[in-house]
Amino acid sequence: MNSESASAFTLEAVDHFQGFRLLRTIKAWPPSLATTVLIGLMAIVGLVDYLTGLELSVSLLYLIPIALGVWTGGRATGYTVALASAAVWFAADWLGRQSYGHWYLPVWNTMALTVSFLVVAALLASLCEVNENLERAVAHRTRALQDEIAQRCRAEGELNQALREVREAHAELQRTQFQLIESAKMESVARLAAGVAHEVKNPLMTLSLGADYFLARKLDNDDETQLAQDMKEAVKRASSVINILLDYSRIRPPQLSLDNLSLAVENSLILVRHELNRQRITVIREFAPDLPLVQLDRARIEHLFVNLFINALQAMSPGGTLTIRAFASDIVEDAADQAVTVELDDTGHGINPQNAEKLFEPFFTTKPPGQGTGLGLAIVRRIMEIHGGTVRLTNRPDGRGARVTLQFHSKFEGK
Amino acid sequence: MTTKRILVIDDEPSVTRNLKLNLESGGGYEVLGENRARNALAAARKFQPDLILLDVMMPDLGGDDVAARLRADPLIHNTPIVFLTAIVSNKETDGHEATIGGELFLAKPVDMGELRKTLEQHTRN
Ligand SMILES: Nc1ncnc2c1ncn2[C@@H]1O[C@H](COP(=O)(O)OP(=O)(O)OP(=O)(O)O)[C@@H](O)[C@H]1O
Numbered sequence: 001m002n003s004e005s006a007s008a009f010t011l012e013a014v015d016h017f018q019g020f021r022l023l024r025t026i027k028a029w030p031p032s033l034a035t036t037v038l039i040g041l042m043a044i045v046g047l048v049d050y051l052t053g054l055e056l057s058v059s060l061l062y063l064i065p066i067a068l069g070v071w072t073g074g075r076a077t078g079y080t081v082a083l084a085s086a087a088v089w090f091a092a093d094w095l096g097r098q099s100y101g102h103w104y105l106p107v108w109n110t111m112a113l114t115v116s117f118l119v120v121a122a123l124l125a126s127l128c129e130v131n132e133n134l135e136r137a138v139a140h141r142t143r144a145l146q147d148e149i150a151q152r153c154r155a156e157g158e159l160n161q162a163l164r165e166v167r168e169a170h171a172e173l174q175r176t177q178f179q180l181i182e183s184a185k186m187e188s189v190a191r192l193a194a195g196v197a198h199e200v201k202n203p204l205m206t207l208s209l210g211a212d213y214f215l216a217r218k219l220d221n222d223d224e225t226q227l228a229q230d231m232k233e234a235v236k237r238a239s240s241v242i243n244i245l246l247d248y249s250r251i252r253p254p255q256l257s258l259d260n261l262s263l264a265v266e267n268s269l270i271l272v273r274h275e276l277n278r279q280r281i282t283v284i285r286e287f288a289p290d291l292p293l294v295q296l297d298r299a300r301i302e303h304l305f306v307n308l309f310i311n312a313l314q315a316m317s318p319g320g321t322l323t324i325r326a327f328a329s330d331i332v333e334d335a336a337d338q339a340v341t342v343e344l345d346d347t348g349h350g351i352n353p354q355n356a357e358k359l360f361e362p363f364f365t366t367k368p369p370g371q372g373t374g375l376g377l378a379i380v381r382r383i384m385e386i387h388g389g390t391v392r393l394t395n396r397p398d399g400r401g402a403r404v405t406l407q408f409h410s411k412f413e414g415k
Numbered sequence: 416m417t418t419k420r421i422l423v424i425d426d427e428p429s430v431t432r433n434l435k436l437n438l439e440s441g442g443g444y445e446v447l448g449e450n451r452a453r454n455a456l457a458a459a460r461k462f463q464p465d466l467i468l469l470d471v472m473m474p475d476l477g478g479d480d481v482a483a484r485l486r487a488d489p490l491i492h493n494t495p496i497v498f499l500t501a502i503v504s505n506k507e508t509d510g511h512e513a514t515i516g517g518e519l520f521l522a523k524p525v526d527m528g529e530l531r532k533t534l535e536q537h538t539r540n
């Protein structure tokens with residue numbers, strides 16, 4: 001990773017340097033253009049040589065076409081231009097009719113220049129080759145690195161895909177397990193509930209009839225009347241417990257009917273009244289007036305609220321406060337629809353945000369073994385799904401406990 | 416006002432006894448309790464009730480079987496039957512009588528006020 005970005009950096013730096021860019025352009029010239037320019041340059045230098053007659057000092061100018069030859073055509077072109085330059089020099093010298101003391105002087109000069117030009121060409125060519133090799137090596141390494149990165153990305157992608165699949169499979173397995181356990185549990189609970197209902201409700205009926213009998217006869221005083229009424233009330237409470245069991249155990253399709261959410265809340269509160277009293281929980285109701293009715297499966301929705309109340313009770317210490325808020329809000333996309341929101345605020349220990357994702361998973365519980373099965377919220381979510389609604393569990397904005405937010409739609413007609 | 420005759424078929428003697436006590440002390444009803452489901456038909460023939468209260472869950476014979484026998488009898492088949500059941504929650508019957516599968520149901524424990532209303536509404540005239 002690091003070496004890759006480092007090499008990218010150097011290549012870029014080279015690119016940004018204008019001189020290098022010009023050199024690269026020249027190198028990319030087509031041979032014909034390069035040849036023309038080389039011959040042109042040599043002719044110009046030869047002309048300058050001839051006209052000025054400065055001989056050796058001018059001869060340095062021949063290094064320009066030689067360098068250019070090496071750069072554009074490589075070693076062989078470099079040698080060729082070196083020889084050609086020596087020839088031009090000689091011609092210019094000869095034609096300029098310089099007077100030499102000895103005939104061998106021009107020959108000697110020519111030879112010396114030829115050798116010098118060739119040596120310069122050789123040196124430059126070697127330098128170019130070193131540079132080219134280096135560039136090739138860098139390019140090669142870069143490509144190798146890119147291949148390696150691509151390969152790693154591919155491997156990582158495959159790994160992620162596999163991980164996703166494993167996760168999905170796991171979630172699916174958990175769902176199935178939950179459903180299996182739920183239906184197995186339901187079946188045995190249903191049988192148990194029917195048995196319990198039969199065994200308990202018959203004696204309750206006898207008690208209730210007895211109370212009715214006393215109430216029907218004009219009793220001697222108010223105390224006796226009150227006593228008989230208390231007995232009836234006690235029977236009602238006991239039988240409502242059996243009813244929860246019956247409702248809970250029944251596997252039946254949702255029975256939705258337009259219903260009042262606040263009534264459902266009140267009924268559910270009655271079912272946990274005993275626990276609320278025992279823990280001295282204050283219940284505050286903030287129900288907006290004229291809440292729209294929503295499609296409710298009454299038994300299931302009460303089951304849902306009981307689950308939530310019990311969770312709140314378990315989170316709170318004695319003397320806590322349970323605030324139940326219900327309000328409607330318009331839905332922007334659909335004027336005919338309204339969202340009906342129920343918020344349950346408790347003053348318990350709140351949730352650990354790290355667990356926020358998992359709370360609704362079946363079997364997720366933070367309670368000690370034997371105290372929680374972790375099915376409560378999973379069932380709550382399923383019931384909300386039946387109602388086309390959603391449920392969230394967060395901490396209260398004021399940090400004093402947890403908040404459950406349920407959202408229903410006034411327009412939902414069932415699926 | 417004529418007295419209506421009500422036959423109560425329930426395996427619990429305390430239920431039949433107390434229903435009889437309540438209904439008869441309030442006036443307007445004559446009640447016969449029968450605790451053995453197998454005797455239901457014979458009791459009905461003899462008593463000629465205006466309405467039958469029938470427990471659904473009885474050990475020797477189910478309420479549905481009893482009802483089938485009663486309805487097959489030419490003398491009884493027109494007599495209205497109201498089922499009493501422990502395994503229907505009050506929520507489903509909403510505390511009142513309810514019709515489930517075309518049958519009239521009252522959830523146990525039955526409230527006398529509700530029972531009287533149902534009887535007034537459904538007894539044969
Ligand atoms: N009101 C709340 N305040 C704080 N934490 C909560 C609250 N409600 C739920 N939780 C957390 O969510 C977890 C899962 O709740 P859930 O109702 O699904 O299972 P449970 O209560 O542990 O067990 P069960 O409901 O099956 O008896 C709880 O163990 C608890 O950690």
Ligand SMILES: [Mg+2]
Pocket residue numbers: 307310311372375376377
């Ligand atoms: Mg719970």
